[in-house]
Amino acid sequence: MKHTDTQYEKVKQALFKANGTVYSVDTWIQNLNQTLGFSSSICESVFKTMKAHEELVQIDDLLYVIDKTHFRLGTLRVVRETFGFVGDKADAIYIGGRNFNGALDRDVVLVQCNQVNKQEEGDVIKVMERKRSFILGTFEKKGKTLLFKPYENKFPYNFEIKGEATPNQRVIIAVDRVKNGVVEGHVQSVLGLADEPGIDVISVLMVHDLEVAFNQDALDQAATMPDEVDPTSFEGRIDHRNQNVITVDGEDAKDLDDAIYLERKADGYRLYVHIADVSHYVTPKSPLDVNASERTSSIYLVDRVVPMLPKNLSNGVCSLHPNVDRLTLTCMMDIDSKGVVDNYAVYPSIIQSKRRMSYNEINQNDTWGNETDMIHDMLHCAQILHYTRNQAGSIDFESDEAKYVVDHEGNVLDIYRRTQGEAEAMIEAFMVCANETVARHCKYLEIPIMYRVHEKPDLEKVKGLSHTLRTLGYRMKGSLDKIHPKTLQKAMDYFKDRPEGPVVSRLMIRSMSKARYDQEPIGHFGLALEDYAHFTSPIRRYPDLWLHQCLRKYVFNHDFSHFNDDVQMAQDCAAHVSSKERDIMEAERDVEKIKKAQYMKDKKGEAYEGFISGFSNYGIFVELENTVEGVVPFRSMRDHMVVDMASQKAIGTHTNVTYVLGQKVNVKVESVDLQEHEVEFFMKEKRGAKKRVKYRKKS
Structure with a gap:
């Protein structure tokens, strides 16, 4: 017999009032029959629903109520062999390694919560689902x-x-x-x-559960795809092949998602952002679509790209190569002199890119042949858009990305810091503008897409950031619990040309919430936007492809037959993509760490200038200009150093010599640990630190 909503709530309340006491199924049924008068079939129906909602777990004949006070159900994320956590960062519960009880990293586990020294800790009772085989x-x-x-x-x-x-x-x-x-x-x-060669990267992908090979069904479907665009697919599309369309990408890019064209108007500009129409080839629930939804994104590693789609699509018929017809979805925007989009249209189209350009080609020149006037206008339009975003409070973080030069075996020959020039800023401004415009369009039409959301930072993290900035000479103004992104951008502006600039940018990023995908448009704090979604990269990101499929289905074809299913799918997929994004980012960082250590392995004794990027009780972290980070252990220093973590500084107890965040220092490479992928430096110390003191670990 199916329960009513009222019966469900009454049984649920009774179970939660048990305060963590565990009873058998029969005992609970007998109790509920006596107190509420419910039959065994009603009770069992409620139990079934609560299990589906992960509010109840049954092990053998015992029922565990998931009240988050006494018992929790969640994924174990192991940090190292001695500890891990279950739950999201905001309310994660600590699990000591001795209490894993046979659980492995990523397993779904039932945890009993305990209070240990006023801190919440947990013991794994049972592995509910083994994720790592x-x-x-x-x-x-x-x-x-x-x-x-x-x-x-x-x-x-x-x-x-x-x-x-x-x-x-x-x-x-x-x-x-x-x-x-x-x-x-x-x-x-x-x-x-x-x-x-290559085993290091494959290992990282495997431990993060990231697939390299495509499944056979997806490969079979990809094999049926044409090499060129079929003219019969032009019907219903606006023809923009007469436009002087260009693409602007990195020199080694092969998956060209976006192309642009600009016209000057009396009161501003008309910007066309043409995006590869992947949804024409990858239709909902097809093998390629299912495989792409599982992979969620292309993975960009130091020495290779693991594409979301097979290469004959990602680098072939979908990629916007010059001088060939390509199917696109276009976002046309009229932008006034104040950087406001006052008119727009989103529609299927055909283009033929007239020229492939690189960022360097634009950054290093003032003239570009037939495209000279248009590119100057594009740069001016981008400056207007950037100024408008900046005034609204959008935060410009300094890039700390590395650029690698590698040989055919994946060995790193050189590393240098990636810089953002005018061309990169231009493309970013245009893509953000298109993403915001399409997000507003989809929100107005109530289309079930995945929005890119970024929530306001946690108050405690903002307080910590504020304290650190004060120690560096800057006081954040206004109420911290109602912080606006413009407040953080002002801090970034203050430190922009100071030695602490790169470190402050990194501290600010760490204080932020993680951007994620959600079916609800709850806004993007970092960009200071109410509505934002990813539209511009469907070759390499699944949420963009999903958005394109929704536009095709609901706007272009007016097909609402699967609307309710898509609402649920968007919600489920947003959670999956967000989780997978974290795995991909960790894998990309791990590969960079490996490659940087390998690059530095034969640099022992070489001298470098760097800046202090952080502190621990073990030593001082120093980042070189080429983005390689290493540690100067306190045991190698002349004085006994004490770290003030709140103020982010290290002070010598005998000499009072002080080291602070962002400070320029000179170091030599002492050693490289290829097992742990760590670099150790020896630092040339300040004057005054003459006497070598045996390092005593702070208790």
């Missing part, structure tokens, strides 16, 4: 014994592995079971020697 690692020889060493330092267990392997082989271990502190498994496959 394999462990990556290397066999190392210890005497006459081969020992398995996991690639990640996330396992507080011993290992008993069956199967053949040789020393230094990187292997995939299938997990058979975890019992009594021992992972039992067998060798599933051998990737190769740990130091073989």
Whole structure:
């Protein structure tokens, strides 16, 4: 018998009042029958619904109420073998490694909550869903014994592995079971020697559960795609092939999503942003679409790109190469002299790019042949848009991205800091403008897309940022609990040309909430926009492709037959894409860390200038101009250093020599740990620090 909403709420309230007491199913049914008069079928119906809503967990015959005070259900995120967390950062519960109870990183677990020294901690009661079926690692020889060493330092267990392997082989271990502190498994496959070219990157992708190969159904569908645009697909599209359209990208880019064209008007400009119409080829629920929704994004690594779509699409018929017809979706915007979009249209189109240009080509020249006048107008239009965004409070973070020069085996030959020139700023301004315009359009039409949202930062993090900025000589004005992005932009402007500028930018980014996708348009704090979505990169981002599919379905074809399904799918997909985005970002950072360590391995003894980027109780972090970061251990310094983490400074107890964030320092490369991918520096110290004092760890 199906329960009513009233019956559901009454049973739920009764269960939550148990305050963490665990009873059997039969005991609960008997209790609810006596107190509420509900039959066993009604109770069982409510139990079933609560389980579906993850409000109740049944293990054998016992019911655990997920009230978040006594019990929680969530994903275990292991930081290292000694601890991990369950839940989102805002309310995550600490789990000590001794209390994993057989759980592995990313497993869905039932946790019992405890109060330990006034802090909430938890014990894993049961692994509800094993997410990690394999462990990556290397066999190392210890005497006459081969020992398995996991690639990640996330396992507080011993290992008993069956199967053949040789020393230094990187292997995939299938997990058979975890019992009594021992992972039992067998060798599933051998990737190769740990130091073989490419094995390092493949290892990172694997531990982050990121697929490289496409599934066979997607490949089969991709094989049916044309190499060129079929003229029969021109019907219903506005023909813009007569426009002097250009693309502007990095010199090595192959997946060209966007093209632009600009016309000058009496009161401003008319900007055309043409975006590759991937939705023409990748239709909803097709094999390519399903595979793309699982992958969620292209992955840009130091030495390779792992595309979201097969290359004959991403680099072929979808990519906006010059002098060939391409299908596009166009966002046309009339922009007045104050940078306001006062008229727009979004529609399917055809273009033929007349010229492929690079950022450097625009940044390093003043004339560009037939496109000279248009590009000057584009740069001016972009400046207007940027000024308008800046006045509204949009935050301009300093880029700390690295640019790598690599050989054919993925070895890094050089690293330098990526800078943003006028061309990059121009394209960013145009894409943000198009993204905002299309988001407003979809919101007005109530189309179920995934919005790009960025919530206001957590108050405690803002307070911490404010305190650190005060120690650097800047006081943030206004109420911190009602902070506006313009307040943060003013701080960025203050530090822009100061030594602390790059560090302040990074501190500000860390104080921010993480941008994510959501079915509701709750705004974008960092851009100071009420409505924002991703429209401009459907070749490499699934939310953009989903948006294109929604435009085609609801606006161009007026097909609302699957509207309710799409509302739910947008919600589910937004959560999946946001989670996967975090995995991809971690993988990209891990690969950069590996490649930077490999690049520095033969630089021992070489001198560099850098700036202080952070502190720990272990040492001072220094970042070089080429973006490589390393640590100067306190044990290598002449004085005994004490760190004031609140003020972000280190002070010598005998000499009073002080080191602060952003301070320029000279260092030499002391050592490089290729296992942990860490660089250690030796610092040329300030005068006054003459006496070497044995380092004593602060208790």
